[in-house]
Structures are given as structure tokens and as C-alpha cells.
Amino acid sequence: MVNLTIDNKKIEAEAGQTILEVARENGIVIPTLCSNEALEPSGACRMCVVEVKHGKRTRIVTSCLYPVAEGLTVETKSERVLASRRLVLQLLLARCPESQQLKEMAEDLGIKPEPRFTPDKDGSKCILCRMCVRTCEKVVGVSAIGFSYRGAEKKVCTPFQEESATCIGCGACAYICPTGHIEMETTETGDSRTIWGRTFKMATCTVCGRYFAPEDQLKYISRTADVPLENLAVCISCR
Amino acid sequence: MMSKIKSFDELKSVQERLKAGRDPKKPCITVCVGTGCLAYGTQKLVDNFREELAKRNLADKIDFRTTGCHGFCERGPMVVISPEKVFYQRVGLADAGEIIDKTVLTGEIIDRLLYVDPATGVKVVHEDDVPFYKKQTRLVFGLNSKVDPESLDDYLAIGGYSALGKALTGMKPEAIIQEVIKANLRGRGGGGFPAGWKWDATRKAAGDPKYIICNADEGDPGAYMDRSLLEGNPHLVLEGMIIGAFAIGSSQGYIYARNEYPLAIKNITRAIKQAREAGLLGENILGSGFSFDLKINRGGGAFVCGESSALFASLEGRAGEPRAKYIHATDKGLYDKPTNLNNVETWANVPFIIERGADWYASIGTAGSKGTKIFSLVGKINNTGLVEVPMGTKLREIVFDIGGGIPGGKKFKAIQTGGPSGGCIPEKYLDMGVDFDELTKIGSMMGSGGMIVMDEDNCMVDVAKYFTNFLVSESCGKCVPCREGVRRMRDILLDITEGRGREGDVELLEKMATAIIDGSLCALGSSAPNPVLSTIRYFRDEYEAHIKGKRCPAGVCKALITYSIDPEKCTGCTLCAKVCPTKAATGVKKEVHTIDPAKCTRCGACRESCKFDSIIVR
Numbered sequence: 001m002v003n004l005t006i007d008n009k010k011i012e013a014e015a016g017q018t019i020l021e022v023a024r025e026n027g028i029v030i031p032t033l034c035s036n037e038a039l040e041p042s043g044a045c046r047m048c049v050v051e052v053k054h055g056k057r058t059r060i061v062t063s064c065l066y067p068v069a070e071g072l073t074v075e076t077k078s079e080r081v082l083a084s085r086r087l088v089l090q091l092l093l094a095r096c097p098e099s100q101q102l103k104e105m106a107e108d109l110g111i112k113p114e115p116r117f118t119p120d121k122d123g124s125k126c127i128l129c130r131m132c133v134r135t136c137e138k139v140v141g142v143s144a145i146g147f148s149y150r151g152a153e154k155k156v157c158t159p160f161q162e163e164s165a166t167c168i169g170c171g172a173c174a175y176i177c178p179t180g181h182i183e184m185e186t187t188e189t190g191d192s193r194t195i196w197g198r199t200f201k202m203a204t205c206t207v208c209g210r211y212f213a214p215e216d217q218l219k220y221i222s223r224t225a226d227v228p229l230e231n232l233a234v235c236i237s238c239r
Numbered sequence: 240m241m242s243k244i245k246s247f248d249e250l251k252s253v254q255e256r257l258k259a260g261r262d263p264k265k266p267c268i269t270v271c272v273g274t275g276c277l278a279y280g281t282q283k284l285v286d287n288f289r290e291e292l293a294k295r296n297l298a299d300k301i302d303f304r305t306t307g308c309h310g311f312c313e314r315g316p317m318v319v320i321s322p323e324k325v326f327y328q329r330v331g332l333a334d335a336g337e338i339i340d341k342t343v344l345t346g347e348i349i350d351r352l353l354y355v356d357p358a359t360g361v362k363v364v365h366e367d368d369v370p371f372y373k374k375q376t377r378l379v380f381g382l383n384s385k386v387d388p389e390s391l392d393d394y395l396a397i398g399g400y401s402a403l404g405k406a407l408t409g410m411k412p413e414a415i416i417q418e419v420i421k422a423n424l425r426g427r428g429g430g431g432f433p434a435g436w437k438w439d440a441t442r443k444a445a446g447d448p449k450y451i452i453c454n455a456d457e458g459d460p461g462a463y464m465d466r467s468l469l470e471g472n473p474h475l476v477l478e479g480m481i482i483g484a485f486a487i488g489s490s491q492g493y494i495y496a497r498n499e500y501p502l503a504i505k506n507i508t509r510a511i512k513q514a515r516e517a518g519l520l521g522e523n524i525l526g527s528g529f530s531f532d533l534k535i536n537r538g539g540g541a542f543v544c545g546e547s548s549a550l551f552a553s554l555e556g557r558a559g560e561p562r563a564k565y566i567h568a569t570d571k572g573l574y575d576k577p578t579n580l581n582n583v584e585t586w587a588n589v590p591f592i593i594e595r596g597a598d599w600y601a602s603i604g605t606a607g608s609k610g611t612k613i614f615s616l617v618g619k620i621n622n623t624g625l626v627e628v629p630m631g632t633k634l635r636e637i638v639f640d641i642g643g644g645i646p647g648g649k650k651f652k653a654i655q656t657g658g659p660s661g662g663c664i665p666e667k668y669l670d671m672g673v674d675f676d677e678l679t680k681i682g683s684m685m686g687s688g689g690m691i692v693m694d695e696d697n698c699m700v701d702v703a704k705y706f707t708n709f710l711v712s713e714s715c716g717k718c719v720p721c722r723e724g725v726r727r728m729r730d731i732l733l734d735i736t737e738g739r740g741r742e743g744d745v746e747l748l749e750k751m752a753t754a755i756i757d758g759s760l761c762a763l764g765s766s767a768p769n770p771v772l773s774t775i776r777y778f779r780d781e782y783e784a785h786i787k788g789k790r791c792p793a794g795v796c797k798a799l800i801t802y803s804i805d806p807e808k809c810t811g812c813t814l815c816a817k818v819c820p821t822k823a824a825t826g827v828k829k830e831v832h833t834i835d836p837a838k839c840t841r842c843g844a845c846r847e848s849c850k851f852d853s854i855i856v857r
Contacts, residue, residue: 043563046719046758060757065563080757087754091723116747117727128716147558152726154716
């Protein structure tokens with residue numbers, strides 16, 4: 001166990017935990033945009049920055065990655081932290097002016113858009129939090145999507161922006177996307193869904209007859225979990 | 240092919256044999272075939288020399304050697320004739336025969352090929368008397384002119400690999416590290432972190448295997464010292480790495496080199512092969528029982544891959560994106576194993592420290608920065624080239640004594656150091672000694688050693704825009720402050736230079752800079768605001784002139800300037816009308832000409848051509 005202070009509160013934490021984990025356990029709110037408990041931290045959004053003092057050295061670090069240490073002093077709302085966080089959100093508001101989630105977060109944190117930043121007009125709601133890519137790789141295990149280009153041109157897409165042969169149409173990327181950027185369309189009858197430009201045929205539940213999962217996804221689960229496909233033919237509600 | 244050398248003693252005898260076979264009095268023609276000189280067409284000159292020597296049956300009587308970059312790139316093609324070290328510059332590709340017949344055979348000096356000191360007008364005969372070289376301390380880089388980079392024999396003949404022999408047979412790994420710590424060798428790649436401490440941490444870290452890497456991903460615009468070292472003296476870099484590997488306890492190393500450096504990659508690849516064949520690399524090096532080998536990895540063209548964690552990602556076959564470094568690379572680097580990364584120049588310094596000792600090495604330089612540093616001196620400077628000076632050398636000496644000052648009698652304005660994310664240093668700091676700490680104090684940095692000189696015709700807002708733009712296109716895009724923040728800074732700079740600057744822009748840029756420095760994931764982002772911050776710090780009035788006065792004092796920003804002709808000075812020579820691509824400059828012969836601002840594209844062709852200084856830019 002290590003002893004540290006977060007916002008003047010003395011806290012005991014397990015070594016190896018991150019500042020963000022410890023803060024959350026202790027009811028201290030640190031805003032995040034690319035953090036999800038199911039995923040390893042990535043440190044991309046920089047909303048979770050905090051000011052740490054260890055010995056004589058003070059610096060700004062990302063709380064999602066920084067491990068707690070004995071004698072660490074953490075400030076989650078110092079002027080320096082707030083300035084850094086404010087710029088991050090203002091930059092994202094300018095990048096994705098149509099994102100409702102960002103607007104709400106800005107309102108919660110009392111951050112106004114910077115009028116000097118001309119909002120982007122491409123209509124994208126992607127903040128490049130990478131949660132979709134990380135989910136596809138680490139949780140689903142297929143790595144159907146990744147990044148192309150770099151810098152401000154960087155975008156999430158399938159390789160060469162073509163239909164992906166590895167995508168199983170599970171839609172985990174769309175579910176986890178915090179801004180609703182990734183679109184998944186399902187037909188009225190529910191017999192197929194389209195995501196990343198590819199249309200997936202949906203399987204029906206042998207009990208209730210509803211469309212419940214893409215056939216490719218069931219085949220993938222059958223293959224990787226070594227379960228006969230017949231065992232996956234019943235939807236969760238009917239199981 | 241050399242047979243394996245099995246001990247330090249055997250190495251010594253090989254060196255002796257090679258040295259004895261070389262008569263120091265025998266004439267030798269040396270031609271620089273660094274990339275800069277090759278671009279002048281020097282290969283043709285080399286072919287001509289070989290042909291002319293063969294024609295005269297002199298191949299046995301006169302040595303001929305091609306070497307890597309000598310540094311004085313401004314004056315290539317360059318030929319040095321030993322033993323007198325007669326120095327010829329801007330040599331014509333067909334001059335080979337004449338040089339052999341006159342200078343080499345009869346000692347006659349060819350006047351037109353001599354260097355003229357622009358300061359004194361005096362012609363200089365010998366290389367060592369050229370002011371550009373005279374004020375340098377060419378410790379690391381100087382060996383370039385003594386060896387053919389394709390020849391291991393050349394390197395051995397000047398005592399090469401002695402330091403390795405000494406380290407492997409007479410020193411314990413810990414003692415080597417202590418020597419490097421004592422020498423206070425600091426990383427030449429930009430950070431200036433003490434190499435010895437890094438070595439020590441990697442040696443002590445738990446984990447196996449341990450990797451050592453040479454960072455040859457030199458990407459700063461205008462910087463090419465690492466390239467020239469790898470091209471010109473690859474065995475020196477190898478020797479440093481093998482010593483480092485032994486000290487750290489590593490058996491596998493990598494050289495991560497830019498794909499844009501084909502000659503460097505070719506020469507280091509050959510050197511690795513030669514070293515393996517000679518028993519200097521691979522299994523049981525010099526019979527010591529220590530084994531180490533190297534692989535070369537070519538970078539894919541991303542500037543950010545010079546950053547350690549992005550470099551590891553790239554080496555591992557992933558996209559070159561940095562990761563947070565709260566756990567040091569010395570503990571978890573490449574493949575999460577203890578990794579020691581140093582750049583080319585840092586490794587090249589190691590053999591000197593081992594060979595001559597830490598005390599000697601630490602006697603060069605300043606209190607906090609030891610040894611020499613190679614700078615690439617470019618921009619508005621007479622003597623463009625690579626310059627090696629002791630740490631602490633005054634900027635003024637580098638720019639004016641070695642660099643020969645500013646061309647065309649223009650006034651010095653600033654020197655940009657540290658690469659794209661370095662800072663612009665104004666004239667008032669010219670008497671400052673250059674080392675890691677002094678540069679940081681005044682808002683710039685050492686970086687890898689790029690120095691870009693600017694004169695009165697450079698607009699500092701435009702300069703800041705240029706470097707910021709470079710960083711925008713090189714940001715990997717992972718973290719928000721760098722990806723989004725730096726491009727917004729660039730947009731504001733663009734506005735300012737195009738007449739759309741607003742009151743408060745400078746303050747906003749400063750505020751953004753602070754948050755970007757604090758919030759960015761890696762050093763690319765956290766140093767990206769430097770060009771803006773340092774130009775605001777020292778040239779704030781230029782920003783104000785653009786924003787409030789809607790004018791560019793240096794006459795660079797096209798949206799803010801107009802071209803006109805001074806009727807007092809114009810003689811009606813018609814030259815401006817002839818060169819003007821848009822027919823904006825017009826007039827009757829022998830009468831005052833005029834420029835139509837509606838047609839003028841502000842290309843500057845009239846100003847460059849006017850012999851009477853009559854073009855006014857406001």
C-alpha cells in the first residue's frame with residue numbers, strides 16, 4: 001500500500017493502481033474522454049490530466065496512466081490543470097461542433113468554445129479517442145479497424161478504406177463510440193446491418209425467430225471459443 | 240576479406256601492419272564524396288582522377304582516397320592533397336589531370352582552386368589555415384577526412400577499434416559506465432540526458448534480453464550531422480555501440496535509420512558485414528567471449544519516429560506513435576524490455592572517452608556540457624556546412640568566424656537552434672556560449688544541433704509559421720493538444736501573416752502554448768510551441784506590426800506588402816519589366832518604371848534583378 005494525497009485528501013492506495021482509478025474509488029471526479037474500464041488506458045485525450053508533485057518536481061501527467069507512489073501529491077483542479085483541460089475541450093468542440101456529448105461535457109465543466117477557433121465543417125464527430133480501435137483489437141480480437149494518415153488528417157477506418165474481410169459486424173465499435181460518430185444501420189426488418197461500408201446478414205433465433213446477431217459474428221465466436229455453431233443459434237433472451 | 244581477429248593483441252598487430260604499410264610522405268589525393276559533394280557531381284571527378292592516374296601509371300605512386308563529408312559543403316567539390324594538405328575547393332569535374340600534373344607531381348599550386356577568405360581577400364593554400372576549419376575542434380567529425388568509409392583497413396590504420404579492444408580486455412562493464420558518467424557525455428539527439436546514467440539504469444534493470452539502439456532517424460530540417468557520420472565513418476559509430484553493448488550487457492542492437500539516407504544505410508550495412516568478418520561484431524568478439532550483433536531498420540518517413548517510444552513502436556512493426564513514458568525505456572522499452580537508445584553522434588563519442596579517458600574528455604566543454612558538438616550551419620550564412628566546436632563556443636564565433644557571416648552584407652537577425660521545435664535566438668545572445676543548459680535558459684534548445692541563420696529579410700512570424708506548419712504535418716495525431724492545438728496555432732499564424740490577425744492573438748497563442756506544453760503526450764507536442772514562443776519573446780514588435788499595422792516589416796508576407804519603384808533611383812533600364820512574370824512592372828526605356836499593384840504577385844523578381852536598388856517593398 002502507498003499513501004498519497006489527492007486534492008488535500010489523504011488516501012491509501014494499492015501500489016500499481018493509477019491516479020484515475022484511485023480518484024474514482026474515492027469519489028473524486030476527473031473528466032475523461034478516452035477511458036473505459038474494459039480497455040487499457042491510452043492517454044490520448046488528455047482530459048484526465050492532473051498536477052503531481054513528487055519530491056521537488058511538479059508536473060502535469062495523465063491520471064489514467066500515472067501510477068500512484070508513496071508521498072505523491074495530486075491536484076486535480078489546479079489552475080494549470082484546468083487551463084490544459086479547457087484547451088483540450090475547446091479544441092475538440094472546434095473539431096466536432098456537432099457532438100452533443102462534447103457540448104454537454106463543456107457545459108458541466110463551465111467551458112465555453114474559443115471563438116478564435118473556426119469550427120471544422122466536415123461534420124465529423126470523431127474525437128479520435130481510439131476506444132473503437134482498442135475495442136476491436138483487444139476486446140473483440142479482430143482488428144478490423146485502425147488508423148490511416150497522421151496528425152489532424154488521422155482517421156479511423158478499415159484498411160485502405162475498403163470493405164473489411166475480417167470485420168464480423170458485431171458493432172462493438174459503434175456501441176463504445178462516445179460521440180455517435182460510427183454509424184451502424186439496420187434494415188427495418190432487421191435482416192441485415194451495415195457498418196464500415198459492409199452489409200452483414202443477421203441470424204434468426206431458433207426459438208423466438210427474431211434477428212439477433214450477424215452470422216459472421218456467430219461463426220467467429222464458434223471458431224474462437226470452439227463452440228458448435230448450433231449452440232449459438234438461440235438469442236440471449238431465449239437462452 | 241579480413242580473417243577473424245581473435246584477440247586485442249592480434250588487433251594491435253593488424254593495426255601496426257596496416258600503419259607500417261602506409262608511407263605518411265606518399266602523396267595522397269583525397270576527394271570528399273559526402274552526399275553534399277556528390278550532389279555537385281563529384282562522382283565524375285572521382286572517375287576522372289582514377290582514369291588520369293591510370294593513364295599516367297601513377298596508381299602505385301600516388302594514393303587516392305574518397306572520403307565522407309568534410310563539413311565545408313558550401314565549397315564542394317573539395318580535394319585535399321597530402322602530405323602538405325593543399326586544399327582545393329569548387330574543383331571542376333575536369334580538373335583531375337591538371338591537379339595531378341601540377342600540384343601532386345611538381346608542387347605547383349593552382350591559384351584558381353584556392354579558397355579566398357572573404358574577410359581578408361587572402362588566398363588560403365592549406366586546409367588547416369582555412370578559417371572555417373581553423374576555429375573548429377574536429378574531434379569526432381575530423382576523422383571523416385582520414386578514412387574511406389568503405390574501408391575497414393583505413394579505420395584500423397588510424398587506430399580504430401582500439402577503444403573496443405581496451406574495453407573488452409581491460410575494463411569491467413561497470414568501470415566503462417563509470418567512465419562515461421565521469422566524462423558526463425550527454426545525449427546528442429536532443430534531450431541531453433547523461434548517457435552514462437542511462438547505460439547504468441539499463442544495465443541494472445531487470446529483464447532479458449536488453450537492447451541497445453542507435454537513433455539515426457535524424458529528421459530536423461537542415462540537420463545532417465548524423466547522416467554524415469554514418470556515411471563518412473560508420474565504424475566509429477559501430478565501435479561506440481559495441482562498447483556500449485558490452486557495458487550494458489546487451490547482445491542485440493538495432494540501428495534505426497531514415498529510409499531517406501540511402502548512402503548512410505549502404506555504408507553502415509557494409510561496415511557491419513566487415514566488422515563481422517573481422518571478428519569485431521557477432522560471436523565472441525576479439526576472443527573475449529562477449530557476443531553482440533546488430534540489425535538495421537529503415538524508418539518509414541515519420542519525423543515523430545525519432546521520439547524514443549514512437550521509434551520502439553515503429554521497430555516493433557506498429558504505427559509510429561509515442562506512448563507515455565512514466566516507466567522509462569531503460570526498464571521497459573523495445574518489446575517492453577530494458578532498452579538503451581542513443582543517437583549516432585552520442586555513440587560516436589564513446590570510443591574517444593574509452594581511448595583517452597574521462598578526465599581528458601571532461602576537460603573539453605563547459606561545466607554542465609562536456610566534449611564537442613557538431614552543428615549543421617545553414618540558412619543565411621556564407622559557409623554552409625557541418626561545424627564541430629567545443630561545448631560553450633560563442634554563437635558569434637560559430638556564425639561569424641567559422642560561418643563567415645551573412646551573405647550580401649545583410650544584417651544578422653536571429654539564429655534558430657534545436658530543429659523545428661527549437662527557438663529563435665536574437666542578436667543580443669550572440670556572445671552566449673552554446674551548451675545544453677544555456678540554450679534552454681533562453682527558450683531554445685540544443686536539439687540534434689541544427690542551426691539556421693536568419694537575416695534582416697526574414698520575417699519572424701513567417702519563420703514561426705514555417706516551423707509550426709512542419710510540426711502540424713509531422714504530428715502523429717494521437718493526443719489532442721498536439722494534433723488539434725498546434726494546427727490551430729498555425730491557423731492563427733496564417734491569419735496574422737495574411738492580414739487577418741486580431742487583437743489578442745498573441746496572448747491567445749501564448750495561452751495555447753502553455754496548455755500544449757503541459758498537456759501533450761510526447762516531446763514533439765510539448766516542444767511544438769517553441770518556435771512561436773521564442774519569436775514572440777524576442778520579436779513581439781513584428782507580431783504587433785502584422786496585427787495592428789497590417790504590415791510585414793521584413794517585407795515577406797505577401798498579403799501585407801506592396802512593391803513600388805523609387806523614381807529617384809530608377810534609370811529606366813527596363814530590366815524589371817523584362818523579368819516581371821505578370822507584366823506588372825512596365826515603363827518606357829530610360830524613363831521611370833511603375834508597378835501595377837493589381838497585377839503584381841510580389842514574387843520579388845524585380846527586386847532581385849534591379850541593379851539600382853530602386854524597388855521599394857512596404
